[in-house]
Amino acid sequence: MGFPKPSNEIDLIEKYFAPLASSSDSSLGLLDDAALIKVPKKHELVVTKDVLVEEIHFLANDPPKSLAWKALAVNLSDLASMGAKPAYYTLGFAIPNHIKPDWIELFVKGLNEIQNKFEILLIGGDTIVTNGPITISVTAFGQIPESMAMKRSGASAGETIYMSGCIGGGYLGLRHLQENLFGLNNKFSDFCVERYQRPFPRVALGMALRDFATSATDISDGLVADLANICRTSSVSATIYADDVPLPNGVKQLIQNGCVNLNDLFSGGDDYELLFTAPASYDSRIKSLESKLDVKISSIGKIGSGPANLTFFGKGGKILDFDSMGYSHF
Amino acid sequence: MGFPKPSNEIDLIEKYFAPLASSSDSSLGLLDDAALIKVPKKHELVVTKDVLVEEIHFLANDPPKSLAWKALAVNLSDLASMGAKPAYYTLGFAIPNHIKPDWIELFVKGLNEIQNKFEILLIGGDTIVTNGPITISVTAFGQIPESMAMKRSGASAGETIYMSGCIGGGYLGLRHLQENLFGLNNKFSDFCVERYQRPFPRVALGMALRDFATSATDISDGLVADLANICRTSSVSATIYADDVPLPNGVKQLIQNGCVNLNDLFSGGDDYELLFTAPASYDSRIKSLESKLDVKISSIGKIGSGPANLTFFGKGGKILDFDSMGYSHF
Structure with a gap:
């Protein structure tokens, strides 16, 4: 052209x-x-x-x-x-x-x-x-x-934060390709490389959510950065329960070995899952989408009132310090 | 994103x-x-x-x-x-x-x-x-x-070929910037550099032509290549009278000096003028656009029946040989 x-x-x-x-x-x-x-x-x-x-x-x-x-x-x-x-x-x-x-x-x-x-x-x-x-x-x-597009800016205090699939696989796949993180190939490394090289866009889920989700984005820049965008544009705070955030099966051993930490997994990009908010009343409707669309959907936290802010709770209610994750834009 | x-x-x-x-x-x-x-x-x-x-x-x-x-x-x-x-x-x-x-x-x-x-x-x-x-x-x-877009494929035998503005300025501007073609700056080199660096899209002309032009394209790849595209997609031939093709004022001396030839000017890109075809009956309507839209419009040739082919006539009816222009796709 x-x-x-x-x-x-x-x-x-x-x-x-x-x-x-x-x-x-x-x-x-x-x-x-x-x-x-x-x-x-x-x-x-x-x-x-x-x-x-x-x-x-x-x-x-x-x-x-x-x-x-x-x-x-x-x-x-x-x-x-x-x-x-x-x-x-x-x-x-x-x-x-x-x-x-x-x-x-x-x-x-x-x-x-x-x-x-x-x-x-x-x-x-x-x-x-x-x-x-x-x-x-x-x-x-x-x-x-008309008027049905989900935006980042619609989240309100009291709503539940959901995400599809799991996060960290794309990040681990890239690291494996760069530094052979897992040694010899195995099912887990194949899974992670597939997540990095052939992400699966959640098109059917997005279309199903548009009737009731109040805000949505994809997790391309990492859970922390993308949730921060929702908080910022919606002028709300978010509380995440780290234990509820789904990670790939097999990642626990890597965390125990010290190869990777939650900071890496929560801030690594390339997963292309959907992150969205909805009133709690839609919870059963959302869960019913799991079998209908063959996609795991997890509630991972709650939206609170503004100003924009993120808090991550770890085991025993300990606040995790993700300062280094680069969400200093608030 | x-x-x-x-x-x-x-x-x-x-x-x-x-x-x-x-x-x-x-x-x-x-x-x-x-x-x-x-x-x-x-x-x-x-x-x-x-x-x-x-x-x-x-x-x-x-x-x-x-x-x-x-x-x-x-x-x-x-x-x-x-x-x-x-x-x-x-x-x-x-x-x-x-x-x-x-x-x-x-x-x-x-x-x-x-x-x-x-x-x-x-x-x-x-x-x-x-x-x-x-x-x-x-x-x-x-x-x-709806249905008003001009395409390359609508030209028919008997129609007139028109173009806006002049061609060759963009090509000369680039050559001047690369090899100081004209020596010191002057009005002509300024004109050509402007043609190269700040082409003026013929938006108003395009919107005026859509009511009756049968085919149109912009001259981005050079007159020869772009006219060849119209011929190819419309399955028609085209005859161009080289003397009728408008060149920038001041180019004659460069041709006489041997700095540039018609081949360069007719096949050089970057002019972004419109090239279009219309039945002869629209000639006066087309000419009236010149003053209305402050743009020169020239008839430069005729569409003939297929197969797709281009012929350029020079002075005295001599057929110009533009073989080297790369329209060997026919």
């Missing part, structure tokens, strides 16, 4: 990317300067953008298929946190010259896999050659009925 | 980027995981994305204010080529560590300038630190009444 193109860009688009757009009217077959989106009546469009840079947001030797999955998944997670149904995406893709066609082929397979899983379509983009690292800029589009 | 953030990202957003979104409901104050777009009744949303990489699409010492202008302008040009009214944009901004706050301040001033000129608003984005070159990924959104 616009710039002096590398001589092979048209070939790249036709060979690899056009099939990803084939069944979408919006893409105009990737043949035009722009794409066209029709929004259903009484709906709004939710738009999110995340940029991934090699060696900053992913490792240079991450498999291209899972990298493609992750580039889309982190955006779908943002749509999920608003309660939107994913629909389309555009791809800005800066590729260094050393990247070979078989890498791109695998990357496109990864895009295809997540497209099919979440029924979304490529509608446009810009593929360019860069003299720097691989840089992937995805903009994702979701649909939501 | 999602990744482990550099510690200063929240500060950056609050200090520099939040004011760019201040009067937009869609942005949610840049405080949420995603933005919300309402599309007016009986309208569609036009979406485009262009990625700019330092030293590939712009020069490292290009002024940050004009770089910001250009990053948005090239996207608005895509919206213009579809006939859309610009509305919003998201910004993916990968910033190397060596970039200083005063550079970012000037960059934001440039965004503010073009936002005000074209009445568009920032609604979201992702600001990250990169270990590579400055990389700017803008996604721009425009509104258009």
Whole structure:
């Protein structure tokens, strides 16, 4: 869509990317300067953008298929946190010259896999050659009925704080890939690497929650930072019972060994679970979603009145000191 | 919107980027995981994305204010080529560590300038630190009444080919910055550098043309490549009278000196004028837009029947050989 193109860009688009757009009217077959989106009546469009840079947001030797999955998944997670149904995406893709066609082929397979899983379509983009690292800029589009989007700012005193799944796996997966944290491969390291490389956006849960959750975000920057964002935008305080925060099975031994501590797990990013608040009266309705959507949902704390503040209680009511977690923005 | 953030990202957003979104409901104050777009009744949303990489699409010492202008302008040009009214944009901004706050301040001033000129608003984005070159990924959104978007594929035999403004200035501006093509600064080099660094998207013209133009694109990759795209997608041929193609005042001397040739000017990119086709019956209506919108509009050739092909006629009916222009895709 616009710039002096590398001589092979048209070939790249036709060979690899056009099939990803084939069944979408919006893409105009990737043949035009722009794409066209029709929004259903009484709906709004939710738009999110995340940029991934090699060696900053992913490792240079991450498999291209899972990298493609992750580039889309982190955006779908943002749509999920608003309660939107994913629909389309555009791809800005800066590729260094050393990247070979078989890498791109695998990357496109990864895009295809997540497209099919979440029924979304490529509608446009810009593929360019860069003299720097691989840089992937995805903009994702979701649909939501008017006024139904969940925001970070709606939490009120007295409400319960919930989260899906568990946290810490993404952080442990990255550390394992960087320093072989667990020694030889085993089921637990596979689980954590999968959490890091192929996060699963909680799209169905987000859509189910939008009827009654008062605030929501995804846990991409870590539980502490993302909960701090809810507190800050809602002008409320939050109390978390650390024992109630679900961690991956198998992490206890690592904590006992001193390989990892709660600070790491509570502030590490890359889990892409949903964090949300709701009045206690919705508790049974929320619990019923667990079996319906095959996702664990835990109540981990309570919202209190403002000013914005976080308190973590550990065993025996001891207040945990997470000062080093970087939530000094209050 | 999602990744482990550099510690200063929240500060950056609050200090520099939040004011760019201040009067937009869609942005949610840049405080949420995603933005919300309402599309007016009986309208569609036009979406485009262009990625700019330092030293590939712009020069490292290009002024940050004009770089910001250009990053948005090239996207608005895509919206213009579809006939859309610009509305919003998201910004993916990968910033190397060596970039200083005063550079970012000037960059934001440039965004503010073009936002005000074209009445568009920032609604979201992702600001990250990169270990590579400055990389700017803008996604721009425009509104258009249903079924009114101009496409590349609508040209038919017998129609006239028009273009706005002149071509070659962007190419000459870049060459001047790279090799001091014109020696000391003068009005002509200033004009060309302005064309390169601060292209003016033909938004008003695009909106005026959508009622009757049969095909349109912007001239971003050069007249030859962009006309070839219209021919290819419309399955038509095109005949261009080279003498009718408007070049910047002052270029004749450069051609006589052998500094530049028609091949360079016809295939150089970065002009961001509109190229479009219309039945001859609309000629007077099109000409009337010149004074109304203060833009030169020239008829430069004719569409013929397919297969897709381009022929350029020079002085005395001589066929110009632009084989080296890279339109070998036919």
